[in-house]
Every structure is written in structure tokens, then in C-alpha cells.
Amino acid sequence: MAKVPVQFTLNGTEKAEFIDSGTTLLHALRDKIGDTSPKGGCHQGTCGACSVIIDGELRLSCLTLAETCNGTAITTTSGLSEGGVLHPLQRAFLDAFATQCGFCTPGMIMAAKVLLDHTPTPSRDEVVEALSGNICRCTGYEPIIQAVLTAARSNSQHAA
Amino acid sequence: MALALQTFSTVKDANTALKAAGTRYLGGGTLVVRATNEGDVSLSSFVRSTEPSLSTIAVSGGKVRLGASVTMAAIARHPDLAPLANAARAVGGPAIRNMATVGGNLFAPAPYGDFTVALLALDATVSTDDSEMPIEEFLTNRDGSRAVVTSVAFALPPHNGFRFLKVSRVKPKGISVLSIAAVLEQAADGTVSLARIALGCMADRPMRARAAEKALLGSTLTKDGIAPALAAVGEGTSPITDPIASAWYRNEVLQVHLGRLLLGQIAGMETKA
Numbered sequence: 001m002a003k004v005p006v007q008f009t010l011n012g013t014e015k016a017e018f019i020d021s022g023t024t025l026l027h028a029l030r031d032k033i034g035d036t037s038p039k040g041g042c043h044q045g046t047c048g049a050c051s052v053i054i055d056g057e058l059r060l061s062c063l064t065l066a067e068t069c070n071g072t073a074i075t076t077t078s079g080l081s082e083g084g085v086l087h088p089l090q091r092a093f094l095d096a097f098a099t100q101c102g103f104c105t106p107g108m109i110m111a112a113k114v115l116l117d118h119t120p121t122p123s124r125d126e127v128v129e130a131l132s133g134n135i136c137r138c139t140g141y142e143p144i145i146q147a148v149l150t151a152a153r154s155n156s157q158h159a160a
Numbered sequence: 161m162a163l164a165l166q167t168f169s170t171v172k173d174a175n176t177a178l179k180a181a182g183t184r185y186l187g188g189g190t191l192v193v194r195a196t197n198e199g200d201v202s203l204s205s206f207v208r209s210t211e212p213s214l215s216t217i218a219v220s221g222g223k224v225r226l227g228a229s230v231t232m233a234a235i236a237r238h239p240d241l242a243p244l245a246n247a248a249r250a251v252g253g254p255a256i257r258n259m260a261t262v263g264g265n266l267f268a269p270a271p272y273g274d275f276t277v278a279l280l281a282l283d284a285t286v287s288t289d290d291s292e293m294p295i296e297e298f299l300t301n302r303d304g305s306r307a308v309v310t311s312v313a314f315a316l317p318p319h320n321g322f323r324f325l326k327v328s329r330v331k332p333k334g335i336s337v338l339s340i341a342a343v344l345e346q347a348a349d350g351t352v353s354l355a356r357i358a359l360g361c362m363a364d365r366p367m368r369a370r371a372a373e374k375a376l377l378g379s380t381l382t383k384d385g386i387a388p389a390l391a392a393v394g395e396g397t398s399p400i401t402d403p404i405a406s407a408w409y410r411n412e413v414l415q416v417h418l419g420r421l422l423l424g425q426i427a428g429m430e431t432k433a
Contacts, residue, residue, distance in 0.1 A: 004165075020162055020163075021162065021164040021165050022163025022165055022196075022206065024193065024197070043194075043197040043198075044194050044197065044198065045190050045194055045252070045255075045256055048253065048255060057233070057258045058254050058258055059259060060190075060255045060256070062193075062197065063188075063189040063190055063193045063194055063197075063259065064189055064193070064259070065165055065186070065189065065193065067165050067167075068165075068186075068189075068208075111254065114254070128332060129254075129332050130254060132254070132333035133252060133253020133254055133255045134253070
């Protein structure tokens with residue numbers, strides 16, 4: 001089958017590839033472009049490990065066809081740090097020991113980033129709701145929730 | 161086998177392409193891409209349309225028209241659709257709600273399709289490019305449907321006239337044990353003058369609880385007044401059995417949760433099973 005072109009912005013950089021039609025965004029990112037931060041967990045839309053941000057909205061890259069992303073701006077966890085300095089969410093996850101095996105972490109951070117982008121000082125319930133599509137089998141969630149709340153406090157202190 | 165995606169600017173062209181064997185319409189992808197990821201080899205080609213009307217929400221004169229590509233997230237945040245926000249938020253987590261569409265939800269098998277339960281209680285009309293039909297008729301025949309759904313339309317319920325409940329074992333996001341939606345109107349003396357009750361997970365697709373609706377007419381929304389409706393609500397049900405709950409369990413708890421819904425004892429959108 002003929003390849004089809006896809007073109008989008010990934011973490012601020014223009015990307016253009018030829019892919020097989022019907023390829024998922026997850027597959028395109030990991031195996032064609034080399035961004036392995038989104039993880040392939042369930043491939044069913046249940047675990048959230050593949051979460052990315054497309055044009056400001058949280059999406060599941062395992063259920064999104066890459067061809068439908070032409071012209072969009074995609075953010076993954078690998079694009080968060082700047083100049084070797086971790087994003088406040090990444091720093092908070094490390095400090096709170098919110099990563100154990102780490103497999104769910106990129107998806108959790110993407111979900112948390114969308115939350116903080118829209119709600120800089122969320123309540124605990126809002127954090128729980130924002131992370132409700134992401135499954136962690138290690139931490140019991142509490143360290144993750146605390147990390148997001150810590151990152152929010154850190155952001156608000158910097159903004160003050 | 162390789163998959164293909166065909167994108168058309170009009171629904172008419174998409175409908176033509178859908179006539180080919182092995183094609184399925186791609187909305188948000190939460191059903192059909194999931195199916196291919198799961199190994200459904202009956203699917204060889206996705207078809208989609210980018211016609212703008214598919215993504216439009218129109219609210220005018222108490223009537224609502226939702227384009228089939230409108231997402232659950234768009235409904236949940238729309239200021240004129242506040243009565244439906246809980247039903248839209250009952251679908252999946254945040255990422256799923258950004259993807260899952262009204263049209264796709266109409267085809268979601270139990271235990272999914274919570275928003276369609278709401279649409280059934282609202283007695284919505286489902287439209288394709290060249291026809292429209294009541295949602296109940298559409299759901300009955302949906303397995304043989306090959307035409308692209310373009311929109312659903314319904315009248316906004318009166319203030320406090322719409323109630324929705326999703327029962328799940330995990331909060332805030334959990335798969336349904338069951339869901340219930342009801343449109344209720346009361347006369348000046350407090351008796352029920354109109355009742356439409358829809359159930360999710362109590363069959364392989366959303367269904368109306370007609371016996372309970374009939375029993376409710378003329379009754380008051382009190383413990384004694386709703387007793388006949390609760391006794392009748394299991395009539396005609398054939399619940400699914402899945403890892404969330406057995407058919408027996410769903411039948412056992414249906415009366416309890418309908419009672420809470422009718423008596424207004426539901427604080428949020430979900431209760432824990």
C-alpha cells in the first residue's frame with residue numbers, strides 16, 4: 001500500500017514523515033519519529049499511558065490515527081524540559097517519588113499538564129478527576145496526586 | 161492486512177465509500193481504532209467526513225441539534241447544555257471525552273454508551289444524510305446501519321426535569337454497573353404527568369423502562385408513590401454479565417438506584433456500587 005504523508009509540529013519542531021495509512025499516532029511517534037515518551041500500554045483507551053496533547057487537548061495516541069493529526073501541534077513529555085531543566089511537573093514527580101516503574105508517568109504528566117494549563121491551582125478532587133483516565137499499578141496514586149499539587153503550588157509561587 | 165483511511169469533505173461521499181466491504185466510519189476512534197488494535201481483521205478501511213456541520217452544536221428555541229462528531233467534552237462545557245453535562249462527563253476519562261463522539265456513542269455496546277442512555281430518555285431523533293428516525297427505532301436496527309449518522313436532535317428538558325445516574329465501582333471514572341436517565345414532568349399537584357426512563361447495561365443496548373414509566377404516571381415522587389414503578393422496572397430487562405457485574409447483580413440493584421434517582425437522593429453524577 002502506498003505511503004501517505006503526515007506533517008505536524010512535535011514539541012515545537014516541524015515533523016514530516018511518510019507512513020502507512022491507518023497508522024496510529026502512537027506508532028508513528030515511537031517507531032517513525034523516535035519519540036518514545038508515549039507508552040503503548042493497553043492499546044484500548046483504558047490505561048492512558050499513551051496520552052499526548054494535541055492542539056491543547058489531551059488525547060490518546062493509541063486510538064488516534066496519525067493522518068488525522070496533519071497540521072496540528074503535538075506535545076509529549078519529552079518536550080517539556082527546557083535547556084536541560086526539568087518542567088515543574090517532572091521535578092515534582094521525582095521529588096514526590098511519584099514514579100516507580102515509570103511506565104505510566106509520561107501519560108500522567110500529560111494529563112496533569114493539561115489540568116494545570118487550564119486550572120493553575122486545582123483542588124485535590126480536580127487533580128483526581130484529571131488523572132482519572134490514567135492507570136498506575138505501582139504507586140497507589142497518592143504520590144502522583146501530591147506531585148501534581150506540589151507542581152501547582154510551585155507554579156503559583158513563581159507566578160506571584 | 162494494512163488499513164487505509166479515506167477522508168471526504170462531504171457526508172454524501174463518505175456514505176458512498178462506506179458501501180464497500182470492510183469499511184467502518186471513523187469518528188473519535190474510541191470504538192473502531194480500538195477494534196483494530198484488538199485484532200478485528202474484518203476491518204480494512206476507515207472512512208471519515210470533515211463536513212463542518214458534523215461538529216456543530218445548535219441550541220435554539222429549546223431545541224438542540226448535536227452534530228455526530230461533537231465530542232463529550234464539547235457537550236460537557238457548553239453553557240446551554242448544562243442539564244446534559246453529567247451524562248457527557250460520565251463517558252470515560254478526560255482524554256476519551258476529548259475524542260468520543262455523539263455518533264459513536266450511539267453504537268457503543270454495553271457497558272459503554274452512557275450518553276445514549278440520556279439521549280434515549282430525551283426521546284432524541286437520529287438523522288442520517290437522507291432520513292431521520294426516533295432513537296429507539298435507530299437503536300433497535302443499529303447493527304445493520306450503514307449510513308453515516310449526521311446528528312441527533314431533541315428538546316431541552318424543563319428545569320430540573322432531567323435526571324441522570326451512572327453507577328460504577330470506581331470513582332470518578334468507572335465502567336457502568338448500570339446507568340439510568342429520566343425525563344420527568346410533574347403537574348401542579350406534584351403527580352407525575354410525563355415519564356421517560358432509559359436504562360443502560362440492562363440489555364445489550366440502552367432500553368426504555370416502559371412498565372416503570374406507566375406505573376409512575378399519576379404518582380407522586382415519594383417512597384410510596386414510586387413503589388409500583390420500582391416493582392415494574394425489571395420488566396423486559398436482559399442485563400449483560402461482564403467483569404463489572406453479573407446480570408443477577410444488575411437486576412438486584414436496579415430498583416435501589418432507580419429509587420434514589422426518582423427521590424432525588426443523588427448528590428453527584430455517579431454513585432458507588
